[in-house]
Amino acid sequence: MTMRRKANGSLILLSLLFVGAAVLLYLYPGNWWLRLLLFTAEAGLVGALADLFAVTVLFRHPLGMRWVPHTAIIPRNRDKLVEGVAAMVEKQLLSKNMLSDKLMNYRLIDAVIEWVDRRNDTHSFAERGWQLLMSWLRGANLEALASKLDVHARSALSGVNISRYAGRGLKWVLANSDFQKWLGHLIDYAAKRASSEETLAAIKAMVAKEKDKFVNEGGSIARWFKQKLLDFAEAADAINLDEAANTLFRDLQSFMKELQNPSHELRVMIETRVLALADNLETSEEIGATIESWKQEMLRELSFQPSIQALLDNVKSVILGGESMKYVVVDDRALNALDVKSWVTGLLAAYWETFKNDTEAKDQLDGYLKQFVRGILEQEHALIGKIARRTLESFTEERLVSFIERKVDTDLQRIRLNGAFIGSLVGALLFLFLYGIYEPLLEVLF
Known part of the structure; x- marks a missing residue:
């Protein structure tokens, strides 16, 4: 069962309890436990309805009532939301300093070597080098x-x-x-x-x-x-x-x-x-x-x-x-051509194996790669915010609402469940306070 079904089920259950408790209390007015059940169901129903309203107005007008103020908050603030998310991605989640720190602590050359070895063995690497040489010669x-x-x-x-x-x-x-x-x-x-x-x-x-x-x-x-x-x-x-x-x-x-x-x-x-x-x-x-x-x-x-x-x-x-x-x-x-290919592929394969075991050469190349990536990062970091902004701007209101709602739907439905549970608990505590402590105290005093 999904979280949305659980939240809807809790609302239906509280509604049935409220109606049932009201009817039973009308038929049997003297039973204290019926009043406790009515208090509890009423408070839980109010909490569940309030949270359902709060969750709904984030994304749309409840029951299509556009005249209700402060509803459809996300669609009405679409431009501000897009700009805020783009700024957050560029300046916080993927900030220049954070990416630079991650870059310095990461071995780029080891990742490249692992990626090459995972995709190809040494023979395939040398063969790919030969194909690149032939492709370059054709257009040189x-x-x-x-x-x-x-x-x-x-x-x-x-x-x-x-x-x-x-x-x-x-x-x-x-x-x-x-x-x-x-x-x-x-x-x-x-x-x-x-x-x-x-x-x-x-x-x-x-x-x-x-x-x-x-x-x-x-x-x-x-x-x-x-x-x-x-x-x-x-x-x-x-x-x-x-x-x-x-x-x-x-x-x-x-x-x-x-x-x-x-x-x-x-x-x-x-x-x-x-x-x-x-x-x-x-x-x-x-x-x-x-x-x-x-x-x-x-x-x-x-x-x-x-x-x-x-x-x-x-x-x-x-x-x-x-x-x-x-x-x-x-x-x-x-x-x-076969002689040249044999010589070139053999040379590439031998050099690749030698390079993988040469710590000094790898450290030097890793430094060059980091310097190259850092230069790109310094010049093109603003592209991160532009990409995020253009991506979100391409969303229609319906698609943006659906995208955000899918991402946070589980948490929103848990809020509804919490509202129903906390409301019921508060209703039960109020009943116990009013009829278990406050009313007897008034009788003693007056």
Whole structure:
């Protein structure tokens, strides 16, 4: 049974008791308990009716009687109520100081991490990051991005000591990687290129060019004499340019094959010279000044934008267009979208797990988030009151009354029950006082 039904039931019960007590008292006028029942029912009925009237006039005119003053209080004061509620929400319930205090005592970054982990596992998080990257690439203006990156790159490089960092980086590469292995990849690639028909054709073209250069140098008589001499040598098979080109081609292949041996003296010398170069780059002031001068001149004369844009275009075509990008050294492999996706998602997943265990990084990011939210709170706190005001202003009188009545209906019906109970109790106490104390006292005194 709802509280409203209980309140209505109490009113009906008191009405029946009042009528029944009045009839019985008329038929049996001498019974004191009938008078007690009448007193009690009458007082309870008055209390119940008074509270029913009070509760009703908050929301509407009782029985439609608009002439009764001080009724339909909430609809008549709708504007004041809306303004009061909006002010209360903005300045008390959700005040700027209260929200700021709550913000400082709350770990935003932990909530973000918990929300992400609850919605996705690490794999799904990385997959979502990949989808966001693809979505960004589809709408990105790569030309404008390349221009911005060019500006940032120039600004960053202008203040960096390239020589020192290049020396340190080169030392790190030599200490943490197999230099001979990478050098072997380059030599293998060069050997394959050297053994191609294109290389043989290039050697023959070079020999023919040198022949023409030799013949065409000097005066007209010298040129004629050298041409005749060369023709005679070729006719006598003393000079065979094709054989010379083939010999050079074979010697080149033989040299590249020997160079594929990791212990070859040239490879050992290259590694030694690279290590010495790293030391010189890091310590030599003369080399540093030379590189700095070269760097500043290059930054003034050259632009990185075309290279950056070409790289971005290639990456976009690989990721979105399904194309592939061949490796420079390894001919039988190519970079495709699956490779990039595997690398990106793996990197995101690894970084996410590392980030969750990095207390310092989380504290720093939490501070940035709180600073960002606090800035929004300082500038946009008035929106809370505006939202509350606009929401309530969109309510019609009927909807506003119904909304408030639903929220407080249980408490209002309890007020009616309390009125009936307290009225009945007061009526019973008055009867006992009047006929149990006051009337006997008057008889004694007078």
